[in-house]
Amino acid sequence: MAVLQFREALKHAIDEEMARDERVFVMGEEVAEYNGAYKVTEGLLDKYGYRRVIDTPISELGFAGLGVGAAMNGLKPIVEFMTFNFAVLAADQIINHATKVKYMTGGQADCPIVFRGPNASAGQLGATHSVAYDSMYAQFPGLKVIYVSEPNDAKGLMKSAIRDENPVLFMESEQMYGLKGEVSDEEDFIIPIGKGKIKREGSDVTLVAHGKMYHLAVQAANELAKDGIECEIIDPRTVKPLDLELILQSVKKTNRCIVIDEAHPFAGFAAEIGFLIQREAFDYLDAPVLRVCLPDVNAPFSKPLFDAWLPSPKQIIDAVKQVSY
Amino acid sequence: MAKKATSDIRFAPTGIESPENGGVQKGVDLPAATKKKHKSLGLTAQQLKDMYHQMYLQRRFEERAMQQYQKGKFGGFLHLYIGQEAISTGTVFAFNNDDDIITAYRDHGWGLCRGISPNEGMAELFGKATGCSGGKGGSMHFANVKEHFWGGYGIVGGHIPIASGLAFANKYNANGRISACFFGDGAVDQGALHETMNLAQLWKLPTIFVVENNGYSMGTAAKRHTVAEIVDRAKGYGMKSAVINGMDVFSVYEKMKEIADDVREHSEPWFVEIRTYRYRGHSMSDPQKYRTKEELEEYQNIDPIERLKTYLVAEKVCKEAEISSIEEGIEDEVLAAVTFADESPFPDQSELYTDMFVEDNPYFHV
Numbered sequence: 001m002a003v004l005q006f007r008e009a010l011k012h013a014i015d016e017e018m019a020r021d022e023r024v025f026v027m028g029e030e031v032a033e034y035n036g037a038y039k040v041t042e043g044l045l046d047k048y049g050y051r052r053v054i055d056t057p058i059s060e061l062g063f064a065g066l067g068v069g070a071a072m073n074g075l076k077p078i079v080e081f082m083t084f085n086f087a088v089l090a091a092d093q094i095i096n097h098a099t100k101v102k103y104m105t106g107g108q109a110d111c112p113i114v115f116r117g118p119n120a121s122a123g124q125l126g127a128t129h130s131v132a133y134d135s136m137y138a139q140f141p142g143l144k145v146i147y148v149s150e151p152n153d154a155k156g157l158m159k160s161a162i163r164d165e166n167p168v169l170f171m172e173s174e175q176m177y178g179l180k181g182e183v184s185d186e187e188d189f190i191i192p193i194g195k196g197k198i199k200r201e202g203s204d205v206t207l208v209a210h211g212k213m214y215h216l217a218v219q220a221a222n223e224l225a226k227d228g229i230e231c232e233i234i235d236p237r238t239v240k241p242l243d244l245e246l247i248l249q250s251v252k253k254t255n256r257c258i259v260i261d262e263a264h265p266f267a268g269f270a271a272e273i274g275f276l277i278q279r280e281a282f283d284y285l286d287a288p289v290l291r292v293c294l295p296d297v298n299a300p301f302s303k304p305l306f307d308a309w310l311p312s313p314k315q316i317i318d319a320v321k322q323v324s325y
Numbered sequence: 326m327a328k329k330a331t332s333d334i335r336f337a338p339t340g341i342e343s344p345e346n347g348g349v350q351k352g353v354d355l356p357a358a359t360k361k362k363h364k365s366l367g368l369t370a371q372q373l374k375d376m377y378h379q380m381y382l383q384r385r386f387e388e389r390a391m392q393q394y395q396k397g398k399f400g401g402f403l404h405l406y407i408g409q410e411a412i413s414t415g416t417v418f419a420f421n422n423d424d425d426i427i428t429a430y431r432d433h434g435w436g437l438c439r440g441i442s443p444n445e446g447m448a449e450l451f452g453k454a455t456g457c458s459g460g461k462g463g464s465m466h467f468a469n470v471k472e473h474f475w476g477g478y479g480i481v482g483g484h485i486p487i488a489s490g491l492a493f494a495n496k497y498n499a500n501g502r503i504s505a506c507f508f509g510d511g512a513v514d515q516g517a518l519h520e521t522m523n524l525a526q527l528w529k530l531p532t533i534f535v536v537e538n539n540g541y542s543m544g545t546a547a548k549r550h551t552v553a554e555i556v557d558r559a560k561g562y563g564m565k566s567a568v569i570n571g572m573d574v575f576s577v578y579e580k581m582k583e584i585a586d587d588v589r590e591h592s593e594p595w596f597v598e599i600r601t602y603r604y605r606g607h608s609m610s611d612p613q614k615y616r617t618k619e620e621l622e623e624y625q626n627i628d629p630i631e632r633l634k635t636y637l638v639a640e641k642v643c644k645e646a647e648i649s650s651i652e653e654g655i656e657d658e659v660l661a662a663v664t665f666a667d668e669s670p671f672p673d674q675s676e677l678y679t680d681m682f683v684e685d686n687p688y689f690h691v
């Protein structure tokens with residue numbers, strides 16, 4: 001085990017896959033000479049040169065689509081968005097093209113591409129820079145969606161994402177890039193897409209939390225443990241395909257579940273998990289599945305409003321207490 | 326095409342760190358400034374002093390804002406306009422007060438020019454209820470709609486079609502107003518610009534597309550992110566165009582006035598490239614390795630504020646003492662703004678749910 005920052009874990013994964021497969025290349029805004037807006041691609045230009053580490057203009061629609069074409073034509077692009085908030089401009093290429101080209105052509109063309117970058121909010125960046133997009137993209141068939149919480153998962157899943165022969169969305173967070181964690185130094189360390197993980201065992205209530213929200217769940221669980229409430233934390237790691245089995249096993253044990261999600265409430269990840277639990281484990285539930293997520297409101301700038309807007313450990317604790325009768 | 330060794334293949338042009346040339350891809354070359362004096366531009370002595378006041382205010386406001394940011398008084402992004410003040414000032418003096426202006430996130434100067442007081446501006450940066458956008462927007466979203474400043478926007482290129490929408494409404498209502506959209510050289514590469522230029526030319530919209538080419542899009546020199554001369558984009562659309570020296574407020578004023586008159590008279594769009602330079606980093610966390618100190622100094626030596634000051638004295642528009650008293654007044658005003666912002670209350674928690682819909686009691690999904 002080596003202790004790595006989140007950004008380093010990602011870089012190691014990309015580096016290893018670039019060394020392994022000549023078809024893999026990286027493009028995006030400021031990824032090459034500036035070494036990445038958030039330094040995820042630091043040093044890659046020096047190592048792999050200008051053919052494989054490419055700075056793009058601010059043309060999200062253009063370079064995302066260019067990635068789709070390059071993927072169809074035999075390459076394996078890793079397209080970095082400075083954040084997924086800007087990938088909205090490229091949504092046509094992701095949603096209408098990357099996910100559909102194989103199907104529309106009756107299987108003639110594949111699209112093995114990774115779209116990656118930070119997702120959701122990162123402090124007071126205002127309404128247009130703060131949206132969590134994992135639930136939205138997971139709605140569309142033909143995409144795998146990953147939103148990880150820890151360096152180890154980042155490394156193992158990034159390697160899987162790059163090797164995958166389908167379009168994969170890989171989400172990170174500006175606020176987690178500096179986060180340190182133990183990362184496996186196993187040679188060729190891979191975590192399969194679609195496998196969640198029990199990150200804390202407990203018997204009283206299941207917390208399902210991914211991405212940045214995982215860390216809030218940990219804080220809440222630590223607090224609750226002081227009151228003798230033991231939470232089991234499941235980090236699905238992959239939003240789609242979803243490791244429902246793992247969640248269900250836990251819920252069948254604890255009989256209670258809170259989903260913590262950084263998206264707005266309507267038709268989001270939390271809504272989906274809640275629905276699936278009632279369908280598959282109705283008889284096991286001792287309380288309704290609750291969710292802690294963003295309000296149905298845009299991100300405000302002002303600090304106290306922003307703090308009220310973002311899910312907090314306190315809200316998780318309240319939700320847990322509400323179902324722990 | 327002959328087969329090349331793969332190691333020779335490259336896509337993006339290389340820049341300052343290039344092992345090939347190691348040279349700086351210089352941001353911008355400035356066109357000549359106007360030779361006209363203020364009287365032949367139709368500017369009075371009072372207007373010149375007001376221009377100086379405005380430019381100096383923008384500069385000191387941002388220098389103080391930067392200090393407050395570094396002290397941790399507020400968070401988020403802070404993109405400074407320092408170096409580019411002649412553009413906002415020259416334009417606003419050239420336009421009618423009800424002409425519509427919209428810009429990107431580098432917006433403080435524009436806000437101050439269009440009626441946002443230093444108090445309201447500083448309070449917005451601090452996220453206070455007394456800010457121009459009630460603390461909800463912050464640095465990137467200054468706005469003063471009643472004075473036809475439609476705000477700063479954070480998605481690069483996102484506000485470009487909106488400017489043409491403002492112009493569409495003006496033409497629709499035959500109200501004689503024009504609109505102008507200000508955006509960076511980086512935004513030139515967005516599809517939104519090209520779709521909108523076609524629409525605006527096709528529909529003869531009274532609007533001006535203005536690139537504030539400050540040489541860099543974040544850490545990328547203009548010549549590394551966009552082909553040919555930016556102003557030549559106009560040719561493909563048969564659009565009238567101009568290049569302006571943005572380090573000289575007279576040049577901006579002169580040309581923007583001509584253009585505004587032309588747009589108003591003919592209801593036809595213009596595409597304008599104003600060349601300038603940003604002195605500070607892109608935002609507050611930018612090590613600026615992509616440019617040289619010498620390049621920065623070259624532009625600081627032709628600073629637009631110093632230039633106007635020199636002119637004021639040389640042409641005997643006012644004495645040094647009068648300039649000093651303008652400067653001192655601004656200094657006090659900006660310091661008072663910091664105190665005002667500091668002492669103002671944060672918005673009430675209930676404000677989280679206001680301004681989402683027009684109804685008093687809108688539906689929120691829970």
Ligand SMILES: Cc1ncc(C[n+]2csc(CCOP(=O)(O)OP(=O)(O)O)c2C)c(N)n1
Nearest residue numbers: 086431479480481509510511512541542543
């Ligand atoms: C669609 C989109 N992509 C990327 C960004 C991140 N970003 C913010 S500003 C910027 C550079 C823009 O440069 P330019 O247009 O030249 O304006 P300047 O900052 O020089 O005023 C980038 C890449 C963004 N805000 N929106």
Ligand SMILES: [Mg+2]
Nearest residue numbers: 509510541542
């Ligand atoms: Mg620029």
